[in-house]
Amino acid sequence: MVVGDVTTGTDVLVIGAGPAGYVAAIRAGQLDLDVTLVERDAYGGTCLNHGCIPSKALISATNVAHEASHAEEMGIHANPAIDLSGMMNWKDGVVDQLTGGVEKLCKANQVNLLEGTARFDGENTVRVSHDGEGQGSETLEFEDAIIATGSRPIEIPGFEYGDEPVLDSRQALALESVPESLVIVGAGYIGMELAGVFAKLGTDVTVLEMLEDALPGYDDDLSRPVRKRAESLGVDFEFGYTAAEWHDIEDGDGIRVVADPVAEPATDGGELETADAESLELDAEKVLVAVGRKPVSDTLDLEAAGIETDERGFIPTDDRARTNREHVFAVGDVAGEPMLAHKGSMEGQVAAEVIAGEPSAIDYQAMPAAVFTEPEIGTVGLTEDEASEQGFEPLVGEFPLRASGRALTMNESDGFVRIVADEEAGFILGAQIVAPEASELIAELGLAIELGATLEDIARTVHTHPTLSESVMEAAENALGQAIHTLNR
Amino acid sequence: MVVGDVTTGTDVLVIGAGPAGYVAAIRAGQLDLDVTLVERDAYGGTCLNHGCIPSKALISATNVAHEASHAEEMGIHANPAIDLSGMMNWKDGVVDQLTGGVEKLCKANQVNLLEGTARFDGENTVRVSHDGEGQGSETLEFEDAIIATGSRPIEIPGFEYGDEPVLDSRQALALESVPESLVIVGAGYIGMELAGVFAKLGTDVTVLEMLEDALPGYDDDLSRPVRKRAESLGVDFEFGYTAAEWHDIEDGDGIRVVADPVAEPATDGGELETADAESLELDAEKVLVAVGRKPVSDTLDLEAAGIETDERGFIPTDDRARTNREHVFAVGDVAGEPMLAHKGSMEGQVAAEVIAGEPSAIDYQAMPAAVFTEPEIGTVGLTEDEASEQGFEPLVGEFPLRASGRALTMNESDGFVRIVADEEAGFILGAQIVAPEASELIAELGLAIELGATLEDIARTVHTHPTLSESVMEAAENALGQAIHTLNR
Amino acid sequence: DIEEIATPEGRVFAPPRVRRIAREEGVDLESIQGSGPGGRITDGDVRAAADERSDSDTPDERSTASPD
Numbered sequence A, B: 001m002v003v004g005d006v007t008t009g010t011d012v013l014v015i016g017a018g019p020a021g022y023v024a025a026i027r028a029g030q031l032d033l034d035v036t037l038v039e040r041d042a043y044g045g046t047c048l049n050h051g052c053i054p055s056k057a058l059i060s061a062t063n064v065a066h067e068a069s070h071a072e073e074m075g076i077h078a079n080p081a082i083d084l085s086g087m088m089n090w091k092d093g094v095v096d097q098l099t100g101g102v103e104k105l106c107k108a109n110q111v112n113l114l115e116g117t118a119r120f121d122g123e124n125t126v127r128v129s130h131d132g133e134g135q136g137s138e139t140l141e142f143e144d145a146i147i148a149t150g151s152r153p154i155e156i157p158g159f160e161y162g163d164e165p166v167l168d169s170r171q172a173l174a175l176e177s178v179p180e181s182l183v184i185v186g187a188g189y190i191g192m193e194l195a196g197v198f199a200k201l202g203t204d205v206t207v208l209e210m211l212e213d214a215l216p217g218y219d220d221d222l223s224r225p226v227r228k229r230a231e232s233l234g235v236d237f238e239f240g241y242t243a244a245e246w247h248d249i250e251d252g253d254g255i256r257v258v259a260d261p262v263a264e265p266a267t268d269g270g271e272l273e274t275a276d277a278e279s280l281e282l283d284a285e286k287v288l289v290a291v292g293r294k295p296v297s298d299t300l301d302l303e304a305a306g307i308e309t310d311e312r313g314f315i316p317t318d319d320r321a322r323t324n325r326e327h328v329f330a331v332g333d334v335a336g337e338p339m340l341a342h343k344g345s346m347e348g349q350v351a352a353e354v355i356a357g358e359p360s361a362i363d364y365q366a367m368p369a370a371v372f373t374e375p376e377i378g379t380v381g382l383t384e385d386e387a388s389e390q391g392f393e394p395l396v397g398e399f400p401l402r403a404s405g406r407a408l409t410m411n412e413s414d415g416f417v418r419i420v421a422d423e424e425a426g427f428i429l430g431a432q433i434v435a436p437e438a439s440e441l442i443a444e445l446g447l448a449i450e451l452g453a454t455l456e457d458i459a460r461t462v463h464t465h466p467t468l469s470e471s472v473m474e475a476a477e478n479a480l481g482q483a484i485h486t487l488n489r
Numbered sequence C: 001d002i003e004e005i006a007t008p009e010g011r012v013f014a015p016p017r018v019r020r021i022a023r024e025e026g027v028d029l030e031s032i033q034g035s036g037p038g039g040r041i042t043d044g045d046v047r048a049a050a051d052e053r054s055d056s057d058t059p060d061e062r063s064t065a066s067p068d
């Protein structure tokens, strides 16, 4: 041990104060465990500071302006001016309020907070180094540790994030002026959410995507309304291209992004054929790279504690959130897909409870997910195809939003609710929603799946009129062949 | 029988094509019954033509304009102009699309449509008279009848609806110009929804209410955020007054509404004391009376079929929606409280199914209700007091919206989610929500109650981040003493 | 085709509280035939399975437990 070093101890050490880590720490505190939460940057992690919250704040704000300026049909004529620095200040205020709240909640639940970067130093110790000159470091002993170090954006060759015109999502969410034009690399949910924000701010947006559609993780009929809406906002899509390089435009402002066509297997099943399309050149003020995230596990000296990672850097865990070492847990993005805040929070709770000796487990039947585009997407559980693959006979019901009274009164009629059930007993297996408020509507179906509810259960539950949630009921009725407001298939 | 009269027959006769009647007719058609639907006015009834739908359309539209003009905090500066006739045209288009849809759905389900006014003429016959000169009438024989004639607004003495400046909600929803000033009599949900619409249109609104609070059917802490928001929109409230009379203002435009203080029992329990406050005089362009609705049962010659009504004119029914006559059913507003569209639709389904010989019954555990004010209110099942009265030991959990990340990103932090459960087993008994989208959020809790879910079931269901629906989960966790984002009581 | 379609392996239909009780009692939900709608497993099903198992596991205890 280094001379002058202080060693302190804690029963439970949590590394990282994102939605996985701070939730684990609070629950541990509630269960009367002696818990220390180490965070090197900001309480709330990626989600509150640079992810979920700032993105949703900007989405809401730009929606308010955009809706008003596109409501002539409803008799409203407006030409809103957006003051980006005002909008960013407001967003920063929202973030501060929530991260301040996290800090307070931790303290109120007797969580010891420690600022610094933790690295394993042995089976039961970490070294926590403090930023800034002369801040030094300390050694902390623990009985159990919960790793919640999250993820960072993936870089692509030639597009290093340090370079000024190349942005990651964090930087894009904190711009000081509206770029005139923006190339977004990646049409995943982060890329699509931000494409909407910037298009509504007035930026000329082009989205480059390697695969053949926007939101490639989702079925065609879910992503189509989102892509179409983005197109109607003026977003251009270039599918089947990868970003190869960028350079400053000679004799001009801005940059030129060069994109190469993706080599595809020949459709005749023959050998790989380099697509004969030519490279694209896209001029823009900035380029945002949003091609995915990878776990933060390489900076932890995991070997010192004997903790294993998989080939992608994720820390494998069992259904108690345990790593290969009995006394070390991993939760959140660092513990694997889906990299979603609520998945991390749930795992954090389980880890804390397991350490406290409770009979908790990661035993969810279905993990919801949402995309906060226009319209929103909400999904939970199995798609029809997945249900078939798992050996169910799927029974599917749908309800189109254009038949929903509530949707029409919102002047929003794109989208649908789809419910997938098992034919035999009618158990709800999954749901896919594209609709305004899909992120909220999916909650009822998540509960239905967890409870083992059937189509009949949903169909016979009275739903308030006029609401979008009636569409959930109608989709269940449609599966049963007795929908009122749509023809039954 | 009158000479020249035609007698036709139908197995099932449905009178009235509102959400109770048309749903009954469609379900009857789906069950292969020979069904005839008689409507004297417009398909969709009050709800689609003059109630739920037009009110929600105007609420959405005025919200779009109002939000944009009050978003300086979010960096948005707008001064929208509202063209009322454009807004009304759009709203009429929404109504037409939905009522046209109802007609199509009826036809697609083999429902015979008949325009006219029905009156009972015997145990198994009605006479249907057709409007317009020389249209005559016909007799229709039925085996089973479903009465779904709905309700009409209550008039108060001195404020007859025919008089030009005195409006009922139907007329208020179809105004051709924005009144400069409006007195609304009644602070129930219709009065409060329309107070918001007109305040956002720029009308100077005063609400007169006999009782001591807005939305007197709801607990104080539910109605308070709604009243406060209305006040911040400039709505004035006069509680404890009844509208006594109105007259034209001499030498001026508009009318003067005179309101008398309500006589109250003396607080010492002594005899009735006329409140010593003086009468109020309120000058306005128009006055909207929204003091409640009463059943349309007096124009049906119910005696001819031996059908009874109660003292308020409602037709009492059993849990199969049956009246005192075995072969006659009553559904919707005419069959009693709560006078809500979804309650009527559910009863309509049950009536049709019972006639078809199915084992259906009105057996809901809880009836949801929503108020589409700002913020919205959504309720289902029991309040804490009601649960106590019914002999439960209530366990209550709450989550304040100001602790919701999603609410803050919407710049909407007024309100809360409250869940009432039974202490012993944790079964969900009821929920009260004041929040944006409360009308949608209540759906999950309705399903929870119908399925006999517990607090633990909701708390352990993963909810998407960041959503308002997380507040439902947090309220359940709060009841269990383990909320993460709020202190546990 | 004649084969009965069984619920695919590993998937049980039981609410979270029932799954927790099963863990506490050490009962394997896949071994239980649910008595709820559609075969949904209820609290009672799990407790019954737990009782049955402890009954057969500890016959002596059972005889001493009924004093007569």
Ligand SMILES: Cc1cc2nc3c(=O)[nH]c(=O)nc-3n(C[C@H](O)[C@H](O)[C@H](O)COP(=O)(O)OP(=O)(O)OC[C@H]3O[C@@H](n4cnc5c(N)ncnc54)[C@H](O)[C@@H]3O)c2cc1C
Binding pocket: A015, A016, A017, A018, A019, A020, A021, A038, A039, A040, A041, A042, A043, A044, A045, A046, A047, A048, A050, A051, A052, A053, A055, A116, A117, A118, A119, A148, A149, A150, A151, A169, A170, A190, A296, A299, A300, A331, A332, A333, A334, A339, A340, A341, A342, A343, A344, A372, B464, B465, B466
């Ligand atoms: C733009 C964007 C939008 C998103 N939107 C959504 C959304 O709407 N919904 C959703 O569910 N998810 C969303 N996500 C994903 C979500 O942010 C993550 O899933 C979530 O933050 C993961 O939580 P976590 O606690 O595992 O990690 P993180 O939130 O990444 O937190 C990890 C924390 O650990 C700290 N840390 C790392 N290493 C150390 C160390 N050695 N010592 C001390 N501290 C350390 C980091 O500083 C960080 O604060 C979004 C992400 C982005 C980028």
Ligand SMILES: Cc1cc2nc3c(=O)[nH]c(=O)nc-3n(C[C@H](O)[C@H](O)[C@H](O)COP(=O)(O)OP(=O)(O)OC[C@H]3O[C@@H](n4cnc5c(N)ncnc54)[C@H](O)[C@@H]3O)c2cc1C
Binding pocket: A465, A466, B015, B016, B017, B018, B019, B020, B021, B038, B039, B040, B041, B042, B043, B044, B045, B046, B047, B048, B050, B051, B052, B053, B055, B116, B117, B118, B119, B148, B149, B150, B151, B169, B170, B190, B296, B299, B300, B331, B332, B333, B334, B339, B340, B341, B342, B343, B344, B372
């Ligand atoms: C402004 C306003 C807003 C509202 N908002 C909501 C809301 O958001 N949510 C909600 O749940 N409820 C709302 N309501 C209440 C809702 O409109 C009623 O509960 C619902 O319409 C009742 O349906 P019903 O089918 O019983 O009757 P109605 O909708 O009233 O339909 C009855 C039909 O019967 C016809 N009829 C009557 N007598 C005869 C006869 N003798 N022969 C032939 N036809 C006849 C009428 O013309 C009418 O079309 C609102 C009401 C108003 C006024």
